[in-house]
Amino acid sequence: MGKTQGDAAGGDAFDEMLAELAERRQEFREQCYVPRDFVARLKRLGLYRASTPERFGGETLPPAEFLRKIERISAVDGSTGWVASFGSQLVYLGSLPLETQAEIYSDGPDVVFAGALFPVQQATPTERGFLVNGRWKFASGCMAADIVCVGIPGDDSTSGRPRGALVRPERLEIVRDWDVVGMRGTGSFDLVAEDVEIGREWTFIRGGEPVIDEPLYRYPAITYAAQSLSVVSAGVARAALDFAEQEGAGRASITGAPGLADRAYYRAGIAEAEAALRSARAYFYEAADEAWRELAAGRLVGDRHNAHMRLSAAHLARTASEVVHKVVSLSGTAAIYHDHPLQALLGDALVPQEHAFLSPAMYDAAGAVLMGRAPTVPAFR
Structure with a gap:
């Protein structure tokens, strides 16, 4: 099925936002926050109504579709992707009294x-x-x-x-x-x-029983939060790989040694990192898509499926960090300078895997559920 004219217009607006972000990301890093004017631009793209209840004017995005948008933003700037990812977390508020929710959305769905x-x-x-x-x-x-x-x-x-x-x-x-x-x-x-x-x-x-009866509010809330943060790391790793492939094709060594793309270890290492990221990413989106199909069919997300979503989110964050570290390790002395593009990506890749939702403990908790035991960490779904 082809895109409608509205889809194309929306895509153009998203691309224009990414272009502005590329110009302003250093500004955001230096002041240490994404300013209100740029968040307003994200609002206009619908990111902050993607998990607002439809009864209050929300325009639900299936989780995987929302996550792909966050990944694209994060490939330009991880910090802005992180901030935009909180557009998913209004699902936390689904257990509030309806009167309270009505007040929250009284000025519109973009909260x-x-x-x-x-x-x-x-x-x-x-x-x-x-x-x-x-x-x-x-x-x-x-x-x-x-x-x-x-x-x-x-x-x-x-x-x-x-x-x-x-x-x-x-x-x-x-x-x-x-x-x-x-x-x-x-x-x-x-x-x-x-x-x-x-x-x-x-x-x-947090994670309490929602009073909103809509499919997104039956999607495990804490799991969705974990996915939204994890996918930021995928965007950061994508940026590192894109940079590595472009650099490999173009930069000569200052010592007169072969260019990066002419070195077997560089070609093999970058290819291995590419395969690792794409594999982890495929598992991540497969789990999200399957869960949404279950909900759309009127079924609930079972504990085993939730365990796969938590496991794939933690695994993606860890794999993405490893990918960026690998790119840096292959990139030679140029990458040791503070102003080298990989340094910012290296720092950004470190953060998601350190979040409690994505820590190494998630492997043990998921394994326990897959073997018929109770999860070993609290707030697993």
């Missing part, structure tokens, strides 16, 4: 959500909710967020699981302390609350 759940901080019960105090880390994208989430303790009603508490960012202090080697532009700053009261109806359990 930018950011979260800083940990470390869980003090919350004193009040008549209407909780009085919240504390400091939370890693609030990626908070500089352009419409609403943010902080972590507070659970109680008997949550089976001990911590709550997420939603608050407008202007009620918190944003501490700009993001000084890192990778994903510098994500704006993953700290959030600070001092005696901020939050109504109980604005709190939720």
Whole structure:
């Protein structure tokens, strides 16, 4: 089936966004966040309504389709891909009362959500909710967020699981302390609350039972978050391989040695890395596509299938990082300079595999489920 005129126009707009991103990514890295004007551009492309409930004006994208868009962005700039990936995470809010959700989307479906759940901080019960105090880390994208989430303790009603508490960012202090080697532009700053009261109806359990009856809200929420972060690494690795193949074809050695493309170890190493990334990526998208087909057919995603989604996400993040490291190791002394393009990609590739959702522990947890045991980590789906 060919593209419609609307599809073509949408594709043109996406390509134009990527072209602007290529021009501005250094700006974002230097200021350590993606600014509101560029996030507004992502909004216009529908990335922040892709997981909004359709009853509130959302335009659902199947997860794999959303993930492919994030991968393309990340191939230009990993930090912007990371921030854009939070367009998937409105599914977290599906367990909120419908009245609360209606208020969240009262100004339209394009809502930018950011979260800083940990470390869980003090919350004193009040008549209407909780009085919240504390400091939370890693609030990626908070500089352009419409609403943010902080972590507070659970109680008997949550089976001990911590709550997420939603608050407008202007009620918190944003501490700009993001000084890192990778994903510098994500704006993953700290959030600070001092005696901020939050109504109980604005709190939720991450991964809690949704009150929205739509297919996307039956897709495992925490798994979708893990996939959305993992696919950023695939884009970063793609950028490294594209760079390596172009460099190999064009650069001569300053020592008079054969050019990179004339060295067997370089050709073989880059080809091996290409195969590794494409293999991990195929497993990742296969698991996402199969899950969506199950939901579209009115069936639920089973525990074994969820384990494959978690495993493929962790494996993609690890493989992508290994691919970028391999490219650097093959690229000679040019890659050791701070301003070499591979240095930024190397730092960006490090970050996704370090996220708790994508850590090596996911291999053990997935293996346990595939062998009929309980997952060995909490919040596995």
